[in-house]
Amino acid sequence: MLDAVVFDFGGTLFHGENDVQRAVDARFRKMRELGYDIDRETFDDLSERTNERFGERYHGDYRRFELGRYTELFFEVWGREARAEDCETLDRVFWEARLDAESPDDHAVALLDHCHDRDLFVGAITNGNELMTDRRIESLDTGPLETDPFDLVLTSTAVEAEKSTVEPFEAFLDRTGFDGEDCLMVGDRVDEDTWASEVGMTTVQVTAHATPPVGEVREPDYVVETLAEVEPVVDDLV
Known part of the structure; x- marks a missing residue:
């Protein structure tokens, strides 16, 4: 029964249609708005490398959905420092844009x-x-x-x-x-x-x-x- x-x-x-790409675009725009000096080609290259490492580190791990986790790793791959509040903000922008497209x-x-x-x-x-x-x-x-x-x-x-x-x-x-x-x-x-x-x-x-x-x-x-x-x-x- x-x-x-x-x-x-x-x-x-x-x-959603193209929801991930829209979210990636929003993350890039926000990163520039926050004052990080990065061009789109570098951003896309770092994103691809971060995606691969993120999957290796967090697949099957609930922590991958905690706001800030992805961007923390992005800056780790980039070899740059980032403010903790910016990491959370950039992850939030990504998910809000993706959800808007859903x-x-x-x-x-x-x-x-x-x-x-x-x-x-x-x-x-x-x-x-x-x-x-x-x-x-x-x-x-x-x-x-x-x-x-x-x-x-x-x-x-x-x-x-x-x-x-x-x-x-x-x-x-x-x-x-x-x-x-x-x-x-x-x-x-x-x-x-x-x-x-x-x-x-x-x-x-x-x-x-x-x-x-x-x-x-x-x-x-x-x-x-x-x-x-x-x-x-x-x-x-x-």
């Missing part, structure tokens, strides 16, 4: 309503921080009643563990008291969201905006292209 449906955010309920999936609200209509507990487990989570939830148009679309939202920074481990899913079960066998996890990444199967959850991969996996993957129980196709899965399990 299905008691709860749990959603991933980025790439599943929310996505929007809810066309089927997101309808699917959330579908789950609520069936008296299911609706949760979310997302890699990210409070800024990312709050901005995304605010962008959901839940209609005139303005009801909270989620009964519980867990972020990787809040539980101090990423979804490329089992800990966030264990935390969800601890908080709610549900059995894993009675929960459905809906996400786009087979290297993150399918870790839910380790606690007995049924898993669905939504492929329309899926991020390519990094590292170990698990096969999902269902594979669908769009969020609209999740509704029949929910109905089959209720």
